[in-house]
Amino acid sequence: MSGPRAGLGSSVVLKSISQLRDAGLLDEQAGDVEAVARRYAVAVTPAMAALIDPDDPRDPIALQFIPDIAELDHRPEERADPIGDAAHSPVEGIVHRYPDRVLLKAVHVCPVYCRFCFRREMVGPDGLGTLTADALDAAIAYIADHAEIWEVILTGGDPLVLSPRRLADIMGRLAAIDHVKIVRLHSRVPAVDPLRIDAALIAALKASRKTVYVALHANHPRELTPEARDACARLVDAGIVMISQTVLLKGVNDDVATLSALMRAFVETRIKPYYLHHPDLAPGTAHFRLSVEEGQALVAALRGTISGLCQPTYVLDIPGGHGKAVIAAPSIERTDQGHRVEDFRGGIHDYPPR
Numbered sequence: 001m002s003g004p005r006a007g008l009g010s011s012v013v014l015k016s017i018s019q020l021r022d023a024g025l026l027d028e029q030a031g032d033v034e035a036v037a038r039r040y041a042v043a044v045t046p047a048m049a050a051l052i053d054p055d056d057p058r059d060p061i062a063l064q065f066i067p068d069i070a071e072l073d074h075r076p077e078e079r080a081d082p083i084g085d086a087a088h089s090p091v092e093g094i095v096h097r098y099p100d101r102v103l104l105k106a107v108h109v110c111p112v113y114c115r116f117c118f119r120r121e122m123v124g125p126d127g128l129g130t131l132t133a134d135a136l137d138a139a140i141a142y143i144a145d146h147a148e149i150w151e152v153i154l155t156g157g158d159p160l161v162l163s164p165r166r167l168a169d170i171m172g173r174l175a176a177i178d179h180v181k182i183v184r185l186h187s188r189v190p191a192v193d194p195l196r197i198d199a200a201l202i203a204a205l206k207a208s209r210k211t212v213y214v215a216l217h218a219n220h221p222r223e224l225t226p227e228a229r230d231a232c233a234r235l236v237d238a239g240i241v242m243i244s245q246t247v248l249l250k251g252v253n254d255d256v257a258t259l260s261a262l263m264r265a266f267v268e269t270r271i272k273p274y275y276l277h278h279p280d281l282a283p284g285t286a287h288f289r290l291s292v293e294e295g296q297a298l299v300a301a302l303r304g305t306i307s308g309l310c311q312p313t314y315v316l317d318i319p320g321g322h323g324k325a326v327i328a329a330p331s332i333e334r335t336d337q338g339h340r341v342e343d344f345r346g347g348i349h350d351y352p353p354r
């Protein structure tokens with residue numbers, strides 16, 4: 001092995017091209033990545049930098065976080081707001097697309113910036129920032145005024161970058177709204193900055209006095225380090241339910257062995273696999289996308305390989321704000337006599353009409 005060891009010794013979040021170069025995570029052949037960094041935010045936490053093998057040009061952790069000039073290649077089918085958040089935002093910070101639940105986007109900062117992010121035009125230092133006190137008041141008032149809102153989903157950005165004091169404030173305000181029964185947070189923090197999950201943060205989450213779910217966003221089994229598993233154990237031991245969210249990404253996790261290991265790692269960590277997202281049409285992310293048919297084949301192979309506990313639901317966020325659709329290939333089809341149903345080995349069987 002040659003060259004400097006990657007950010008192994010780094011104790012700071014790497015946020016610039018020069019810091020990434022100094023840490024040995026970008027080489028001279030990388031091209032004009034400064035132009036990428038001017039366009040899209042960059043951050044790599046020490047925990048993630050330490051996981052990268054600088055001698056592997058296709059390292060699945062590096063692919064997720066280290067800027068690549070391919071991000072400057074924008075395609076006509078790509079959209080700045082791929083899942084149509086803006087179309088369903090009644091007040092700043094709220095996205096109300098489904099009747100019984102809303103997104104509350106209090107902050108547009110993340111501990112890491114993913115190169116494939118579906119909200120890459122909204123997050124980061126030049127993004128939508130953090131809700132002002134007035135905007136947060138209006139967002140909470142909207143939730144209080146809509147009795148059909150059963151669940152509030154804190155996302156962003158990453159809500160677990162908020163200080164425990166600010167989180168406790170938001171949670172305390174949700175506690176006062178009777179019709180809200182569930183508070184869900186989508187976060188990468190337990191894996192990418194595990195020591196942030198401490199007693200103060202957990203106490204803040206519990207201040208909602210609601211049933212709290214944390215959805216961990218992780219895409220490769222290596223992200224579930226011993227420290228990350230400990231952080232998740234602290235959440236689960238505190239009575240917080242954990243589910244997972246993974247983006248299917250070419251070169252990162254688009255093979256049965258990697259996806260199986262990831263889903264098993266979640267289940268071993270007491271995290272129930274929830275969604276496997278088909279990649280969104282975010283700008284400059286064509287190099288991460290695979291076809292729906294490739295995704296369906298992978299999901300079908302998982303069915304035949306690993307425990308039912310480990311099965312995620314394969315979903316697509318329909319561009320334009322039409323919500324999510326389940327896109328796994330059906331294993332049953334109608335015939336003239338009834339149905340044909342496929343088993344996990346690919347064998348075909350008849351089933352009557354009813």
Ligand SMILES: *Cc1c(COP(=O)(O)O)cnc(C)c1O
Nearest residue numbers: 095096097098101102103153324
């Ligand atoms: C994805 C999403 C949700 C959550 O959907 P679930 O299927 O409940 O996980 C809620 N609101 C919006 C606007 C979303 O994009």
Ligand code: SF4
Nearest residue numbers: 110113114117157188
């Ligand atoms: S943590 Fe989520 S919102 Fe933040 S950059 Fe990654 S995908 Fe985007």
